[in-house]
Amino acid sequence: MSQRPVALVTGAARGIGLAIAQSLIAAGYRVMAADLGADQAWNYQLGQSNDIAQALQTDSSLNENAPPFAVCTVDVTNAAACEQAVQKTIETFGQLNLLVNNAGIVDSGPITEFSEAAWDRIFAVNTKGIFLMSKAAIPHLLVADNASIVNTASIAGKKGVSNMAAYCGSKFAAIGITQSMAQELAQDKIRVNAICPGIVGTAMWLDHLIPKNNASNSAPVDFETQTQQLIPMGVAQTAQDMADAVLYLARAKNITGIALTVAGGMEMN
Numbered sequence: 001m002s003q004r005p006v007a008l009v010t011g012a013a014r015g016i017g018l019a020i021a022q023s024l025i026a027a028g029y030r031v032m033a034a035d036l037g038a039d040q041a042w043n044y045q046l047g048q049s050n051d052i053a054q055a056l057q058t059d060s061s062l063n064e065n066a067p068p069f070a071v072c073t074v075d076v077t078n079a080a081a082c083e084q085a086v087q088k089t090i091e092t093f094g095q096l097n098l099l100v101n102n103a104g105i106v107d108s109g110p111i112t113e114f115s116e117a118a119w120d121r122i123f124a125v126n127t128k129g130i131f132l133m134s135k136a137a138i139p140h141l142l143v144a145d146n147a148s149i150v151n152t153a154s155i156a157g158k159k160g161v162s163n164m165a166a167y168c169g170s171k172f173a174a175i176g177i178t179q180s181m182a183q184e185l186a187q188d189k190i191r192v193n194a195i196c197p198g199i200v201g202t203a204m205w206l207d208h209l210i211p212k213n214n215a216s217n218s219a220p221v222d223f224e225t226q227t228q229q230l231i232p233m234g235v236a237q238t239a240q241d242m243a244d245a246v247l248y249l250a251r252a253k254n255i256t257g258i259a260l261t262v263a264g265g266m267e268m269n
Contacts, residue, residue, distance in 0.1 A: 005146065006093040007250070008032045008086065010076055010133060011103035016152065016200060019239035020100055020246050025068045027247055029098070032089040034074040067092075076103045076129030079136075086136040096140040098250050101130045102152040111165050119166045126170035130177050141190050146253060148191040150246050151178050153259055155196050155267040171196075175259045182257030191256035193249045198262060200237045237262055 007024045011017035012033035021033045070092050074085040089096050105125045107118045130151050141147035156164060157171030175194055182192040245262045249255065261267050 004028055004030050005097040005250075006030045006032070006089065006095050007098035007100060008034060008089045008096060008133075008137065009100040009102055010034045010074060010085075010129070011152070012071075013037065016197065016239045016242045017100075017102040019243040020102060021069065023240070023243035023247055024098075024100075024250075030067070030093050031069040032085070032092060033069055033071045034085045035071075035103070036075060037073060074103075076101075076133055077124040079132050082129075082132040082136040085133075086140065090140060095144055096137060097144045097147055099133060099137040099141065099149045100152070100246055101133050101149065103129050104152055106167050108163050108167060110163055114166060122166045122170050123173070126167075127173045127177065130174060134181065138185070138190065142188055146250075147189065148193070148250055148256075149178075149181065150249050151192070151194040152242070153178065153194040153196045155198050155261060157194075157196060157259070158261070158267055158269065178259060179257050186256060191249075191253070193256060194259040195242055195245045195249070196259050196261040196267070197242050198237045198267065200239060200242065 005028070007021075007029045009017055009021045009024070009031060012021045012031075013035035017033075017035070021031050024031050070088075072085050072088045073081075075081045086096065103125060105122060107114075107122055109118075134149055137149070141149070151174050153174040154167075154171040156168045157173075157175045160168045175196075178192055178194040185192055241262050245260050249258075249260065261269075
């Protein structure tokens with residue numbers, strides 16, 4: 001079995017998931033990057049990191065027979081697909097030490113106008129996905145060193161927001177699932193934590209939340225202005241901030257059951 005720890009990251013094709021995967025590789029993990037569509041462009045993008053390039057040049061244990069990462073397709077709402085992603089990780093790297101349940105989607109709108117199909121889809125990805133991926137991974141985490149699960153929740157899982165009932169509900173659930181699994185798996189030495197991103201300049205905010213909020217605002221503001229208004233520290237969070245939080249939780253051997261907020265003071269409790 002590989003002596004380098006192995007991580008499986010879902011939702012790894014872009015944004016927060018991509019940053020998590022790249023940071024874990026640079027930190028010495030071997031990573032299975034999983035998302036809905038694995039293609040050559042994504043594979044190339046995943047490998048574009050100066051830290052990763054340097055690791056490949058200086059670490060003789062990384063070669064054709066011990067790649068620093070691989071990619072696979074997964075639909076986290078499908079149990080068989082989740083099992084296949086975990087199995088491919090084991091076949092490729094020989095073990096699994098860290099599962100990062102990062103795959104997630106967003107939609108918003110008044111509760112009276114929100115469709116049942118959209119509601120079901122959000123919960124299928126954001127909550128059922130955690131359940132199915134974790135269920136598939138836990139048998140392998142049970143025999144791994146420093147085993148842990150990190151779920152991507154949200155500050156929307158700590159405080160409800162108007163017109164975001166489905167998303168907030170799914171992220172509140174993600175935190176509850178995290179706490180429950182942390183209690184259940186503590187005796188097996190599997191730690192379970194969550195990160196709660198604030199405002200991150202990814203597609204979720206730039207392509208959906210800000211345009212939708214501005215459409216109903218008589219005086220719309222741009223992303224930078226909005227972050228300065230909403231975040232006490234005045235600066236938007238980055239995908240790298242979230243990757244740093246995941247890496248911290250992956251290494252923190254006596255921390256379990258927390259939902260770590262990374263939001264520049266936007267949410268405090």
